Amino acid sequence: MVQVAVLGYGTVGSGVVEVIEKNKEKINLRSEAELNVKYILDLRDFPGDPYEDKVVHDINLILEDEEVKIVCETMGGIEPAFTFSKRALELGKSVCTSNKELVAAHGPELLEIAKANKCNYLFEASVGGGIPIIRPMNYSLTAEKIESITGILNGTTNYILTKMEREGADFSEVLKEAQEKGYAERNPEADVEGHDACRKIAILSSLMTGKYVKYQDIYTEGITKISAEDFRYAKELQTSIKLLGMSKDTKDGYEAMVAPFMISDDHPLHAVNGVFNAIFVHGNMLGDSMFYGRGAGKLPTASAVVSDVVDCARHLGKTIICIWDKEELSLKDYRDSSKEFFLRVKKEGWEKAKELFEIQQVVEIIDGEVGIVTKEMTERAFEEKAAKLPEMITRIRMEK
Amino acid sequence: MVQVAVLGYGTVGSGVVEVIEKNKEKINLRSEAELNVKYILDLRDFPGDPYEDKVVHDINLILEDEEVKIVCETMGGIEPAFTFSKRALELGKSVCTSNKELVAAHGPELLEIAKANKCNYLFEASVGGGIPIIRPMNYSLTAEKIESITGILNGTTNYILTKMEREGADFSEVLKEAQEKGYAERNPEADVEGHDACRKIAILSSLMTGKYVKYQDIYTEGITKISAEDFRYAKELQTSIKLLGMSKDTKDGYEAMVAPFMISDDHPLHAVNGVFNAIFVHGNMLGDSMFYGRGAGKLPTASAVVSDVVDCARHLGKTIICIWDKEELSLKDYRDSSKEFFLRVKKEGWEKAKELFEIQQVVEIIDGEVGIVTKEMTERAFEEKAAKLPEMITRIRMEK
Numbered sequence: 189m190v191q192v193a194v195l196g197y198g199t200v201g202s203g204v205v206e207v208i209e210k211n212k213e214k215i216n217l218r219s220e221a222e223l224n225v226k227y228i229l230d231l232r233d234f235p236g237d238p239y240e241d242k243v244v245h246d247i248n249l250i251l252e253d254e255e256v257k258i259v260c261e262t263m264g265g266i267e268p269a270f271t272f273s274k275r276a277l278e279l280g281k282s283v284c285t286s287n288k289e290l291v292a293a294h295g296p297e298l299l300e301i302a303k304a305n306k307c308n309y310l311f312e313a314s315v316g317g318g319i320p321i322i323r324p325m326n327y328s329l330t331a332e333k334i335e336s337i338t339g340i341l342n343g344t345t346n347y348i349l350t351k352m353e354r355e356g357a358d359f360s361e362v363l364k365e366a367q368e369k370g371y372a373e374r375n376p377e378a379d380v381e382g383h384d385a386c387r388k389i390a391i392l393s394s395l396m397t398g399k400y401v402k403y404q405d406i407y408t409e410g411i412t413k414i415s416a417e418d419f420r421y422a423k424e425l426q427t428s429i430k431l432l433g434m435s436k437d438t439k440d441g442y443e444a445m446v447a448p449f450m451i452s453d454d455h456p457l458h459a460v461n462g463v464f465n466a467i468f469v470h471g472n473m474l475g476d477s478m479f480y481g482r483g484a485g486k487l488p489t490a491s492a493v494v495s496d497v498v499d500c501a502r503h504l505g506k507t508i509i510c511i512w513d514k515e516e517l518s519l520k521d522y523r524d525s526s527k528e529f530f531l532r533v534k535k536e537g538w539e540k541a542k543e544l545f546e547i548q549q550v551v552e553i554i555d556g557e558v559g560i561v562t563k564e565m566t567e568r569a570f571e572e573k574a575a576k577l578p579e580m581i582t583r584i585r586m587e588k
Numbered sequence: 589m590v591q592v593a594v595l596g597y598g599t600v601g602s603g604v605v606e607v608i609e610k611n612k613e614k615i616n617l618r619s620e621a622e623l624n625v626k627y628i629l630d631l632r633d634f635p636g637d638p639y640e641d642k643v644v645h646d647i648n649l650i651l652e653d654e655e656v657k658i659v660c661e662t663m664g665g666i667e668p669a670f671t672f673s674k675r676a677l678e679l680g681k682s683v684c685t686s687n688k689e690l691v692a693a694h695g696p697e698l699l700e701i702a703k704a705n706k707c708n709y710l711f712e713a714s715v716g717g718g719i720p721i722i723r724p725m726n727y728s729l730t731a732e733k734i735e736s737i738t739g740i741l742n743g744t745t746n747y748i749l750t751k752m753e754r755e756g757a758d759f760s761e762v763l764k765e766a767q768e769k770g771y772a773e774r775n776p777e778a779d780v781e782g783h784d785a786c787r788k789i790a791i792l793s794s795l796m797t798g799k800y801v802k803y804q805d806i807y808t809e810g811i812t813k814i815s816a817e818d819f820r821y822a823k824e825l826q827t828s829i830k831l832l833g834m835s836k837d838t839k840d841g842y843e844a845m846v847a848p849f850m851i852s853d854d855h856p857l858h859a860v861n862g863v864f865n866a867i868f869v870h871g872n873m874l875g876d877s878m879f880y881g882r883g884a885g886k887l888p889t890a891s892a893v894v895s896d897v898v899d900c901a902r903h904l905g906k907t908i909i910c911i912w913d914k915e916e917l918s919l920k921d922y923r924d925s926s927k928e929f930f931l932r933v934k935k936e937g938w939e940k941a942k943e944l945f946e947i948q949q950v951v952e953i954i955d956g957e958v959g960i961v962t963k964e965m966t967e968r969a970f971e972e973k974a975a976k977l978p979e980m981i982t983r984i985r986m987e988k
Contacts, residue, residue, distance in 0.1 A: 207731050207873050217798075218730040220909060312728070318874040320728030327727055328712070328720035330618040331607050331894035398617070456880060459859040464876075473607050473891040474718040474881065476864075480856060481877030491873040494731035502909065509620060509902065 190221045191255040196263035197230040203490025219501035258500045261285040277301040284496035286313035292387040292403045296514040303507045310496035315388045318488025319481035332471035334396045336436040341388040343463040343484040344379040345431045350461040381410035382446040389433030399517035407522035409447040421559045426453045441520035449587040523568035528586040537579020544573040590621045591655040596663035597630040603890025619901035658900045661685040677701040684896035686713035692787040692803045696914040703907045710896035715788045718888025719881035732871035734796045736836040741788040743863040743884040744779040745831045750861040781810035782846040789833030799917035807922035809847040821959045826853045841920035849987040923968035928986040937979020944973040
């Protein structure tokens with residue numbers, strides 16, 4: 189019997205208990221052990237809950253119980269999750285987490301502690317919810333030099349953008365509806381400003397490079413300025429607008445960014461709609477591959493946490509290899525990266541725009557303005573030219 | 589130093605040597621060992637090849653060399669691959685293979701021998717080429733009860749169907765062109781008749797159930813009868829025609845089948861075009877997920893074989909869990925499975941068709957015939973009714 193403790197009995201934590209219970213037979217078979225949830229740590233009580241007798245309020249009860257070999261940290265946030273995880277690992281208890289904030293902020297440190305104590309710190313659920321991506325990167329793409337990762341990493345924003353596209357609605361309208369339906373938080377900033385996607389692409393970039401990519405270094409732009417008009421242009425250009433997390437190994441350094449992009453309709457990410465997420469990986473031998481599924485939600489996320497629990501149970505007393513060094517990777521200044529840009533310019537700025545930009549396509553579908561697709565240029569060059577063009581209404585990056 | 593032997597220096601085998609050489613640094617880091625290709629077994633010599641001095645003609649040289657810990661079987665076919673793999677495993681040498689024929693025919697037996705000799709029989713490259721799917725099923729989806737798998741599992745047929753769709757061309761025309769370009773074999777039967785996809789869905793079905801699904805038991809239909817006219821109807825119905833391998837856990841038993849299907853344009857598999865493959869997996873907790881990438885080709889397939897080599901190197905002397913029992917799973921008679929059907933009927937059969945079938949949609953786009961979509965019905969009921977309708981031109985199954 190392998191005893192498990194769940195820290196935080198919220199959406200994901202209660203999902204973990206449910207998954208372990210519902211798929212018990214399959215899970216025990218694959219773990220080659222019998223898993224049992226012995227404790228659930230939460231500040232609250234849950235009278236009437238089928239597992240109410242497992243609920244405890246003191247972390248020390250769990251840490252001091254030598255029977256507990258695996259801890260699921262589904263609390264979210266940095267503290268007290270960080271302290272609890274560290275203490276568990278120091279005691280040789282493996283930790284499985286869905287907490288992307290903590291993984292992005294302290295991943296390498298926690299991995300090091302796990303290694304020193306012959307246990308594991310696993311975080312499959314921290315990126316892409318239920319989509320297997322961390323384990324495929326660590327266990328499957330081992331013969332590859334991964335050259336780029338492009339992901340739709342946040343379900344809330346993808347839901348909003350898909351709805352804007354399909355209904356021709358504006359951002360604020362759709363956000364309100366999403367909040368009413370529970371698809372967006374009352375305080376939606378972490379999602380709509382791209383912070384959540386930024387944590388996730390930071391984690392993926394770290395695994396891609398084996399070094400520590402700090403999320404604070406990644407240029408991040410959200411979707412709050414995207415309008416119904418932008419989607420009219422997107423359609424005309426046979427693209428869709430998606431919030432992408434990107435990471436690329438280029439000749440002159442690594443670049444990473446989170447921003448809304450127009451993505452063409454022959455790109456596999458184009459068809460990823462609603463709350464679904466997908467991670468597009470390009471390897472030097474493999475070429476293109478993509479991992480698709482539910483990027484959030486109670487049971488898909490819990491399923492990923494429990495897959496980590498199974499992996500820990502299979503490797504009790506042994507650390508599974510995860511190459512993520514403490515050494516920080518310095519990213520290229522995003523201004524030195526090159527792209528094509530789409531911009532909307534008021535009619536009166538059109539002559540000036542023609543002088544400033546090398547233009548590859550012009551779209552005229554809205555009165556009083558012109559849509560322009562530039563040739564590839566650096567972000568820096570774009571910013572300099574855009575500063576001379578007060579008639580510019582908006583700009584969106586493009587990805588082929 | 590971990591010594592590796594490659595059996596068969598054809599497309600995949602030479603790819604394996606190339607991948608190990610090109611990505612040496614990353615691969616050794618992830619293997620926590622230095623890998624070296626010591627032997628290449630082939631009947632031929634390769635004068636001028638950079639690795640010509642590694643080429644040997646006698647399997648015993650490899651089997652008797654105790655330094656060789658890992659063998660890549662990239663010969664294809666049942667014999668002598670089966671005998672060589674068995675002998676290697678009996679000597680405690682792990683075997684990594686791209687040989688779907690052998691895995692589908694003797695997988696459980698070879699896994700058992702590997703287990704008895706504390707080594708591994710791994711076959712990531714046998715399904716989906718470079719797409720990580722075997723390892724995600726065995727290591728990642730461990731908290732799931734997988735309820736269905738639907739795959740585009742053969743690159744050649746998907747290339748042909750995509751080209752037929754885009755160019756309005758007929759099967760034989762496109763096949764000829766594909767053969768000239770080397771995308772299809774001179775003897776294309778294994779691909780176009782669905783035999784290759786059948787081996788692959790048999791392997792996936794076995795991993796899904798943990799039992800032995802024999803490929804001989806899977807009803808298999810190829811794409812040779814699909815015509816340019818069928819694609820005109822497909823387009824009208826907002827679908828595409830894809831050769832699908834399917835496996836489902838239903839209330840009254842497991843069902844598996846390979847056949848061309850009309851698949852609607854909101855299904856993620858709809859956008860999988862050309863030589864790409866994808867495997868769509870539905871789990872009871874996870875919901876829908878999909879794994880996409882290059883299903884064939886020298887380097888992608890070799891990359892998957894080498895990822896197995898890395899896994900073997902990480903687990904020398906230890907067998908990695910793979911639940912695939914020798915016990916045969918008896919599949920449901922395919923005639924008892926239910927679907928919607930599309931059929932084309934000559935105009936003179938239209939009145940009779942209306943009497944025979946419950947019809948949900950009618951399409952009239954070609955003179956002298958009528959296209960019909962039936963409501964869901966069993967294969968058996970369909971066959972019985974179709975036998976009474978000599979005016980039926982063709983029928984294609986539908987998948988939503």
